[in-house]
Amino acid sequence: xxxxxxxxxxxxxxxxxxxxxxxxxxxxxxxxxxxxxxxxxxxxxxxxxxxxxxxxxxxxxxxxxxxxxxxxxxxxxxxxxxxxxxxxxxxxxxxxxxxxxxxxxxxxxxxxxxxxxxxxxxxxxxxxxxxxxxxxxxxxxxxxxxxxxxxxxxxxxxxxxxxxxxxxxxxxxxxxxxxxxxxxxxxxxxxxxxxxxxxxxxxxxxxxxxxxxxxxxxxxxxxxxxxxxxxxxxxxxxxxxxxxxxxxxxxxxxxxxxxxxxxxxxxxxxxxxxxxxxxxxxxxxxxxxxxxxxxxxxxxxxxxxxxxxxxxxxxxxxxxxxxxxxxxxxxxxxxxxxxxxxxxxxxxxxxxxxxxxxxxxxxxxxxxxxxxxxxxxxxxxxxxxxxxxxxxxxxxxxxxxxxxxxxxxxxxxxxxxxxxxxxxxxxxxxxxxxxxxxxxxxxxxxxxxxxxxxxxxxxxxxxxxxxxxxxxxxxxxxxxxxxxxxxxxxxxxxxxx
Amino acid sequence: xxxxxxxxxxxxxxxxxxxxxxxxxxxxxxxxxxxxxxxxxxxxxxxxxxxxxxxxxxxxxxxxxxxxxxxxxxxxxxxxxxxxxxxxxxxxxxxxxxxxxxxxxxxxxxxxxxxxxxxxxxxxxxxxxxxxxxxxxxxxxxxxxxxxxxxxxxxxxxxxxxxxxxxxxxxxxxxxxxxxxxxxxxxxxxxxxxxxxxxxxxxxxxxxxxxxxxxxxxxxxxxxxxxxxxxxxxxxxxxxxxxxxxxxxxxxxxxxxxxxxxxxxxxxxxxxxxxxxxxxxxxxxxxxxxxxxxxxxxxxxxxxxxxxxxxxxxxxxxxxxxxxxxxxxxxxxxxxxxxxxxxxxxxxxxxxxxxxxxxxxxxxxxxxxxxxxx
Numbered sequence: 001x002x003x004x005x006x007x008x009x010x011x012x013x014x015x016x017x018x019x020x021x022x023x024x025x026x027x028x029x030x031x032x033x034x035x036x037x038x039x040x041x042x043x044x045x046x047x048x049x050x051x052x053x054x055x056x057x058x059x060x061x062x063x064x065x066x067x068x069x070x071x072x073x074x075x076x077x078x079x080x081x082x083x084x085x086x087x088x089x090x091x092x093x094x095x096x097x098x099x100x101x102x103x104x105x106x107x108x109x110x111x112x113x114x115x116x117x118x119x120x121x122x123x124x125x126x127x128x129x130x131x132x133x134x135x136x137x138x139x140x141x142x143x144x145x146x147x148x149x150x151x152x153x154x155x156x157x158x159x160x161x162x163x164x165x166x167x168x169x170x171x172x173x174x175x176x177x178x179x180x181x182x183x184x185x186x187x188x189x190x191x192x193x194x195x196x197x198x199x200x201x202x203x204x205x206x207x208x209x210x211x212x213x214x215x216x217x218x219x220x221x222x223x224x225x226x227x228x229x230x231x232x233x234x235x236x237x238x239x240x241x242x243x244x245x246x247x248x249x250x251x252x253x254x255x256x257x258x259x260x261x262x263x264x265x266x267x268x269x270x271x272x273x274x275x276x277x278x279x280x281x282x283x284x285x286x287x288x289x290x291x292x293x294x295x296x297x298x299x300x301x302x303x304x305x306x307x308x309x310x311x312x313x314x315x316x317x318x319x320x321x322x323x324x325x326x327x328x329x330x331x332x333x334x335x336x337x338x339x340x341x342x343x344x345x346x347x348x349x350x351x352x353x354x355x356x357x358x359x360x361x362x363x364x365x366x367x368x369x370x371x372x373x374x375x376x377x378x379x380x381x382x383x384x385x386x387x388x389x390x391x392x393x394x395x396x397x398x399x400x401x402x403x404x405x406x407x408x409x410x411x412x413x414x415x416x417x418x419x420x421x422x423x424x425x426x427x428x429x430x431x432x433x434x435x436x437x438x439x440x441x442x443x444x445x446x447x448x449x450x451x452x453x454x455x456x457x458x459x460x461x462x463x464x465x466x467x468x469x470x471x472x473x474x475x476x477x478x479x480x481x482x483x484x485x486x487x488x489x490x491x492x493x494x495x496x497x
Numbered sequence: 498x499x500x501x502x503x504x505x506x507x508x509x510x511x512x513x514x515x516x517x518x519x520x521x522x523x524x525x526x527x528x529x530x531x532x533x534x535x536x537x538x539x540x541x542x543x544x545x546x547x548x549x550x551x552x553x554x555x556x557x558x559x560x561x562x563x564x565x566x567x568x569x570x571x572x573x574x575x576x577x578x579x580x581x582x583x584x585x586x587x588x589x590x591x592x593x594x595x596x597x598x599x600x601x602x603x604x605x606x607x608x609x610x611x612x613x614x615x616x617x618x619x620x621x622x623x624x625x626x627x628x629x630x631x632x633x634x635x636x637x638x639x640x641x642x643x644x645x646x647x648x649x650x651x652x653x654x655x656x657x658x659x660x661x662x663x664x665x666x667x668x669x670x671x672x673x674x675x676x677x678x679x680x681x682x683x684x685x686x687x688x689x690x691x692x693x694x695x696x697x698x699x700x701x702x703x704x705x706x707x708x709x710x711x712x713x714x715x716x717x718x719x720x721x722x723x724x725x726x727x728x729x730x731x732x733x734x735x736x737x738x739x740x741x742x743x744x745x746x747x748x749x750x751x752x753x754x755x756x757x758x759x760x761x762x763x764x765x766x767x768x769x770x771x772x773x774x775x776x777x778x779x780x781x782x783x784x785x786x787x788x789x790x791x792x793x794x795x796x797x798x799x800x801x802x803x804x805x806x807x808x809x810x811x812x813x814x815x816x817x818x819x820x821x822x823x824x825x826x827x828x829x830x831x832x833x834x835x836x837x838x839x840x841x842x843x844x845x846x847x848x849x850x851x852x853x854x855x856x857x858x859x860x861x862x863x864x865x866x867x868x869x870x871x
Binding site for chain 2: 363391403
């Protein structure tokens with residue numbers, strides 16, 4: 001009278017395998033769920049009972065105990081309904097026990113027995129696949145998403161009653177609808193070719209895209225900072241298949257169902273400056289949810305008007321910027337969200353926006369404005385560029401496609417150089433490995449020492465100049481960093497705002 | 498501790514400083530009190546006994562008349578000769594009253610301060626010719642370099658540099674004098690026990706070591722906006738010549754220049770580009786009749802001194818090739834690297850490398866996102 005069905009629940013952006021054990025024994029009719037269920041899981045009792053009865057099946061008038069193992073992980077949402085229902089059917093011999101062998105079951109139940117979708121299907125199925133599950137039964141509406149995971153046999157379920165027939169081989173498994181076609185992205189109709197002038201800032205944007213460097217634009221309103229920064233998405237090369245699965249999985253877990261298959265472009269997130277700390281880095285009360293830094297994983301996080309963000313929210317970015325992950329600790333759980341993003345930000349140099357030496361703000365106003373951006377945060381930008389309005393009649397530059405090609409070539413150079421390393425971008429080379437990975441010879445070494453001396457660079461600043469110089473050399477497709485690369489790297493790290 | 502060459506303090510000295518340390522009792526009211534009661538000591542007693550009300554009534558406009566009674570009551574309660582005397586002794590301050598032979602402002606000028614107090618290791622700074630170098634707080638790197646150079650040149654000739662210890666040009670002038678080992682006097686609008694702006698804490702220490710910090714305000718008075726323009730007249734009165742290095746159209750440096758004209762001091766202004774907002778004030782001064790200052794030695798000539806041989810400029814090799822092109826593209830004015838790239842047709846890397854080389858050899862500086870020719 002015991003049945004056990006494999007299912008999964010979301011914890012952060014990762015799925016966790018859950019074994020649903022159903023025990024039906026003689027005694028006074030009762031129905032208990034144990035094993036750290038949340039409210040939605042506890043309410044599954046009523047849904048499962050109604051769904052079983054609505055499907056023309058018999059709900060046992062016995063003592064029913066449902067255990068969700070492992071007991072230490074808190075289970076969320078209604079995605080375990082279907083597993084519980086099938087467990088009860090198996091435990092009461094309405095289904096043979098062997099049909100669910102090696103099969104995981106995911107899905108929410110309606111009172112009429114309909115099987116409904118579950119958010120984060122990709123993350124759930126991916127985690128099950130990694131635990132060796134070969135077959136999954138998922139809601140028909142989510143089947144296409146689940147099928148994105150390689151090596152898992154997906155079966156769709158539309159209704160509990162029909163599902164029982166399919167399991168017993170009395171009916172064919174239903175087909176499922178393909179993923180919705182991708183909507184034309186709003187970024188598709190912007191192109192770097194539309195931007196006039198700003199050769200310096202374009203250069204910085206290209207270097208940021210190629211090396212994964214954090215980038216800060218500072219300049220007066222209307223200079224083209226935002227216009228340029230938004231076009232970063234158009235020059236980032238497409239993610240490789242593993243990255244695409246990772247990105248799609250995170251977005252699926254955050255409730256954004258994939259469209260048209262795995263992500264084909266890197267995420268570009270642009271939260272408004274009123275964003276709170278949990279909205280930015282993740283967290284929230286109860287179930288920790290991923291924040292913008294996690295949604296920007298393997299892509300870019302764009303913060304326009306950096307100075308207008310809440311100072312607490314900005315300082316909360318420091319740890320993810322350094323560790324490329326966010327650890328959210330709550331009383332019951334502690335989750336780690338991946339947060340390997342590059343930060344692109346825009347700011348005005350002072351309240352009037354003009355910046356020295358034309359600015360009309362008082363020293364006090366400027367100092368107060370500067371204080372909004374803490375020095376440790378500013379220090380984390382490898383590239384800091386003052387953007388000035390282009391001179392009238394400045395020519396337009398290269399198109400995104402041309403730049404993207406150079407960036408992709410730089411990606412390939414880096415991937416080759418760092419193939420046996422834990423990192424793959426110039427921006428991520430640890431300071432200790434710099435002299436080995438980015439050697440400087442002759443003029444370049446001398447130029448680097450001079451820059452350190454003239455600009456009074458800190459150790460960290462000097463290391464950042466070196467990384468950017470490496471990226472500039474990669475963009476030029478040369479093996480050795482030249483003095484000019486070092487000089488430009490140092491110039492692209494201005495003392496702004 | 499008693500400073501070298503310091504005259505003993507009399508009751509009048511202490512009384513004047515005690516009165517000058519009262520909130521809202523500025524230079525004009527102190528002058529009215531002392532003129533009416535005869536000496537600072539008598540004025541002090543009048544304030545203590547609240548007899549000064551009628552005398553001071555004329556110094557309050559109709560909008561502020563309601564403040565007169567509460568202020569008189571507060572002053573009577575707060576004025577404290579004992580503490581002031583002890584502070585003056587402990588800090589080794591110099592105090593001079595108007596009319597004494599040692600009073601630093603030799604000739605009588607309008608709005609003469611009643612008393613001046615000073616602290617520092619080199620009171621002899623006041624016995625040399627004095628040149629004020631003033632200017633805007635939001636100066637460009639050009640202006641800062643000019644102020645530093647001019648101050649260095651002047652102290653080399655034995656001149657004392659007077660300025661206001663403010664950010665920007667003032668600070669650069671003091672720093673230049675200190676770096677050249679010369680004498681400098683910082684005229685402040687706060688009490689001498691207050692260091693404002695706080696960013697200049699080290700500079701205050703250096704100025705005390707190389708000259709004096711001087712003011713007309715008693716101890717404990719913090720930065721109050723109206724006291725700064727009032728202080729500027731002391732800078733003008735102390736100096737034989739006033740040099741304005743960079744000034745905005747409305748800033749305090751122009752007020753100093755106007756005082757200097759009224760006190761019959763020569764005013765020099767360093768001309769600048771019309772594109773530079775920080776040169777608008779100096780260019781306007783030149784239009785109004787100030788001498789345009791292009792050679793530092795002109796100041797020494799105007800003081801009646803013979804300018805010594807110019808210090809040999811550090812030898813530097815005239816750049817060629819790209820360096821020459823970048824310098825020509827600058828044309829003596831600051832430019833962004835983007836402008837340099839478009840004017841010379843050189844690529845970003847080449848411009849960056851050329852600027853780095855020029856900076857190393859002292860031809861340009863790179864600051865505030867602009868390349869500045871030196």
